[in-house]
Every structure is written in C-alpha cells, then in structure tokens.
Amino acid sequence: MANATLSETVAQALATEIIDGKLAAGDRLDEQSLAQRFKVSRSPVRDALRHLAATHLVEYAPRRGFSVTRIDPARLQDMYDALAELEALCARFCALRASAMEKVALERIHERARVAASKLASEDYAALNEDFHFTIYSGARNETLKTVVLDVRRQLGPFRSRIFFQRARLESSMEEHERVLTAILASDPDAAATAMRQHTAQTAANVIQLSSRPVVATTRKSNR
Known part of the structure; x- marks a missing residue:
C-alpha cells in the first residue's frame, strides 16, 4: 500500500478517535507506539500527525512531540x-x-x-x-x-x-x-x-x- 494511503488511513483513524473523545485533550501521541499499533513504519505516522496538526486536531511542542489539542x-x-x-x-x-x-x-x-x-x-x-x-x-x-x-x-x-x-x-x-x-x-x-x-x-x-x-x-x- 502506498505511503500516502497509509498516512491517510492513520490520520482518519486518529481524527475519529479525537472527535469521538477516545483520545482526550493533552494525550500524547507517540510515533513509535502508533506505528506498532497500526502496524506501519514511523514515516506514515509522522505524515499523519503533521496532517492532523494542519487541521489543528493535534499540536506539536519541542521535546514533548505531538499531543491532542482541545477542540475549540x-x-x-x-x-x-x-x-x-x-x-x-x-x-x-x-x-x-x-x-x-x-x-x-x-x-x-x-x-x-x-x-x-x-x-x-x-x-x-x-x-x-x-x-x-x-x-x-x-x-x-x-x-x-x-x-x-x-x-x-x-x-x-x-x-x-x-x-x-x-x-x-x-x-x-x-x-x-x-x-x-x-x-x-x-x-x-x-x-x-x-x-x-x-x-x-x-x-x-x-x-x-x-x-x-x-x-x-x-x-x-x-x-x-
């Protein structure tokens, strides 16, 4: 499966969990853990998180990495x-x-x-x-x-x-x-x-x- 398709699949799954409240505001999103969970490499996970950051569902902070933002x-x-x-x-x-x-x-x-x-x-x-x-x-x-x-x-x-x-x-x-x-x-x-x-x-x-x-x-x- 193409890397772009993998990242889109991961992004959609995470977006649904955030919007449904399964992932709460402030929850950290560790690339390695997510890669293991979705059975993909870290590259599509990183792309997915960057996409979600562009839509403001997640945010990035130095040394902390990605975490769920509060839906405003x-x-x-x-x-x-x-x-x-x-x-x-x-x-x-x-x-x-x-x-x-x-x-x-x-x-x-x-x-x-x-x-x-x-x-x-x-x-x-x-x-x-x-x-x-x-x-x-x-x-x-x-x-x-x-x-x-x-x-x-x-x-x-x-x-x-x-x-x-x-x-x-x-x-x-x-x-x-x-x-x-x-x-x-x-x-x-x-x-x-x-x-x-x-x-x-x-x-x-x-x-x-x-x-x-x-x-x-x-x-x-x-x-x-």
Whole structure:
C-alpha cells in the first residue's frame, strides 16, 4: 500500500478517535507506539500527525512531540463561517457559469446520493457529498476561489468524518442539496448562494454539536 494511503488511513483513524473523545485533550501521541499499533513504519505516522496538526486536531511542542489539542467550538465556527461564504460564492458562480454537461453531472450525483441515503449507506453518501460540492467548485470557473475553498474544506475534513452516521443529518443534507441543485439548474445565482450558505451553516451546527459528544452510529457502511 502506498505511503500516502497509509498516512491517510492513520490520520482518519486518529481524527475519529479525537472527535469521538477516545483520545482526550493533552494525550500524547507517540510515533513509535502508533506505528506498532497500526502496524506501519514511523514515516506514515509522522505524515499523519503533521496532517492532523494542519487541521489543528493535534499540536506539536519541542521535546514533548505531538499531543491532542482541545477542540475549540469558536474556532470551528470561524472556519465554517468562512467556508459558508466561499461555498455560497461557488454556488453563485456555478449557477451562472456551469455548462449543461456539468449540470447533468450534478443531477446524477444527487440522484446517486439519494439512493445512498435511502439505504443509510453513510460512507457512500459521504463520498457523493464530496463529489457534489467539488462539481459545484469546478462549475464556478474560478481557480483561485476553488483553491481557497478546497483548503478550508480540507482543514475541516476530520470534523465532518462522522456526521453522516447520524440518520437525521444524512436526510437533512439531501434536502439542502436539493435546494442548491434546483437553484443552479434554474440559473438563479441569488437562490443558489442562499441555499448553499444555509446548507453550510447547518453542517456547522451539526459538526459543532457532535464534536462535544461521542457519535452513535445509526447507518451502515459503504457497499463500495
């Protein structure tokens, strides 16, 4: 398995444990112990910890090494406020600039997501959710905006990792996507921006709520 894939696997596993409270604020993250636990070399563990430091889930201090940082709801809200405006602008531009083929692709992704939601296939839905948002970013036809929004979204990735294991959030996300899609297909930039801003704000509320307590899984894993 590629080193990048190993580091991503370790990073995701650690992120889930931090967000679920299995790893507490201040807990030290020893590279050698983690390498033994995940049965990998220290290199992918080090890469994983650096990635988590970039998302502020862990922090590094000289002579102490890596440790779990406290999840700060205020910082999460700041990041989601920024993401909401960036994604609203993407949706606005997409409604104005997306090609007919891109709109068809967005519809198809949405329909596949509907099937995943109906089966409570959370991992499938999460992947399709990414496809839905990325298609909107591409349809916005602004590479600078796309680069910035992807960077903010990447930083928030670990916090979103468990959200679609909540059935209510999975279902409400579908409804919110429906409003975004309808506005884009109608080439209505104001409605698209408003719908996307509201969607991101609701995601923020759910993520911040879930970050303060363990997640109870109510959906099934992917069949992919």
